[in-house]
Amino acid sequence: MLEYNLDLTPDSYQHVLTLDALAQSFPFYPIEVGYFHAKDAYYTKRSGLDNYLLIITVGGSGHISWKGQKAVLEKGQAVLIHCNDYHEYATASGMDWRFFYLHFSAASMEGYHHLFLKSLSPVQLVGLETSCSLMERLYKYAGETSSLVAAAQSNIISALLTEMAVSLAKRDSEFSKNHRVQKLADFIRENCEKSLSLDNFMEMVHLSKYHLIRIFEKQIGMSPYKYLHLCRIERSISLLKNTELSISQIAGMVGYADSVVYIRHFKSFHKMTPAKYRANSLLVKETSFL
Numbered sequence: 001m002l003e004y005n006l007d008l009t010p011d012s013y014q015h016v017l018t019l020d021a022l023a024q025s026f027p028f029y030p031i032e033v034g035y036f037h038a039k040d041a042y043y044t045k046r047s048g049l050d051n052y053l054l055i056i057t058v059g060g061s062g063h064i065s066w067k068g069q070k071a072v073l074e075k076g077q078a079v080l081i082h083c084n085d086y087h088e089y090a091t092a093s094g095m096d097w098r099f100f101y102l103h104f105s106a107a108s109m110e111g112y113h114h115l116f117l118k119s120l121s122p123v124q125l126v127g128l129e130t131s132c133s134l135m136e137r138l139y140k141y142a143g144e145t146s147s148l149v150a151a152a153q154s155n156i157i158s159a160l161l162t163e164m165a166v167s168l169a170k171r172d173s174e175f176s177k178n179h180r181v182q183k184l185a186d187f188i189r190e191n192c193e194k195s196l197s198l199d200n201f202m203e204m205v206h207l208s209k210y211h212l213i214r215i216f217e218k219q220i221g222m223s224p225y226k227y228l229h230l231c232r233i234e235r236s237i238s239l240l241k242n243t244e245l246s247i248s249q250i251a252g253m254v255g256y257a258d259s260v261v262y263i264r265h266f267k268s269f270h271k272m273t274p275a276k277y278r279a280n281s282l283l284v285k286e287t288s289f290l
Helices: 110-117 128-141 147-190 198-205 209-222 224-242 245-255 260-270 274-288
Strands: 001-003 013-016 026-040 042-046 052-060 063-064 067-074 077-082 089-093 097-108
Touching: 001 110, 026 128, 026 147, 042 260, 052 063, 052 128, 063 077, 067 077, 077 110, 077 147, 097 260, 110 147, 110 245, 128 274, 147 198, 147 209, 147 224, 198 209, 198 224, 209 224, 224 245, 224 260, 224 274, 245 274, 260 274
Parallel strands: none
Antiparallel strands: 001 042, 013 026, 026 097, 042 089, 052 077, 052 097, 063 067, 063 089
């Protein structure tokens, strides 16, 4: 089946290629390639087409459904589907949607199936400009036929899929790093009274000092070292409020051998000394019973 409404601006373009035995002798060969600047009423509904569809969003927003799954397509995202299963895609309501698209066939997609075709999974491209440039080159070659052009087209499609694979690998790597960072933050919070150092943290997450500090600050909002002191200070607050332990005793219990160092870090977070904080807390507690 095929149903569509081409609500497009004049700068949109497309080219349907003539398939020949030469093109089909290469690993990948394009069937249709183009760029659409789609307005609000644009949509396509289709099934039963034995080829693959690659969409790269360069602006605006669209949405796609495939095999019962749905996804929003934002700028910089690429998505790949097989067109035999029912699918539909359209401009997001109240938006416009600018995207490159490519229908292509392949001698084999086995190596890419587990990456992109097991589920509807848009990939945020690391090199959006590179992928767009590759699409433009495909369109440039669309009207030409020769063994050299067919080889170039196959290589370009391979390069597009490689860009997606590289971007996916980077995303998974960042997820792994983020997971390790969260585990490290939990460890610091639970063990903040112990003697911990940046070297300990680096060993735990298997990252260099530079990368650890960079991604920890990005995810947690501060360096691992500062987070360690924050956890110590926050733990000390309960002792200040609920015990009569001395400032020196509390400092030792939360990981500081020197109470002067404890006071300095406390002031950096709460703009007052621990003694002043305790006095204010006692005053609030007494006032609440009046």
